[in-house]
Amino acid sequence: DGGGGGGGVGSLLASSCQSSVRLCSPDEQQYASGALRIEYSTPLMPPRVVRCDPRAVGAAAGGSVGSGGGLTELWAQPPPRGFDPSRYEVGRVWATAEDGARVPISVLRLKAATTELAAATAATAATA
Numbered sequence: 001d002g003g004g005g006g007g008g009v010g011s012l013l014a015s016s017c018q019s020s021v022r023l024c025s026p027d028e029q030q031y032a033s034g035a036l037r038i039e040y041s042t043p044l045m046p047p048r049v050v051r052c053d054p055r056a057v058g059a060a061a062g063g064s065v066g067s068g069g070g071l072t073e074l075w076a077q078p079p080p081r082g083f084d085p086s087r088y089e090v091g092r093v094w095a096t097a098e099d100g101a102r103v104p105i106s107v108l109r110l111k112a113a114t115t116e117l118a119a120a121t122a123a124t125a126a127t128a
Contacts, residue, residue: 018043018106019042020040020041020042021038021040022038022039023036023038024036024037024039024049028049034054034055035052035053035054036052037049037050037052037074038050038051042090043106043108044085044088044108045079045085046077046078046079048073048075048076048077049073049074049075050072050073050074052070052071053070054070087111088108088111089108089110090106091107092105092106092107093107
């Protein structure tokens with residue numbers, strides 16, 4: 001659920017991948033083929049369009065994009081020039097709304113920022 005459980009700055013972030021998956025618009029679908037077009041992205045990966053044939057995925061359970069298994073990448077937006085996803089971490093923190101509902105907040109930050117923030121927090125705690 002993304003809640004912190006061990007203290008420290010890094011524990012506020014969940015380690016799970018946060019994906020966005022949606023069906024492409026009806027005018028992009030090719031219904032006669034029996035396959036769906038799906039847009040998929042994560043905070044570390046630009047959007048891509050995948051053709052998903054449910055009949056083939058069912059026959060080859062566990063298939064991944066490009067491995068046959070009914071999933072075929074049709075298009076991928078290139079990442080920004082110089083972007084290196086290994087330099088970043090993705091996480092989730094939770095806020096509580098006035099009505100008590102928990103609201104997820106996605107966080108994307110440089111890994112170096114985690115180290116710097118943790119050091120500053122430790123230094124502040126030591127002087128308090």
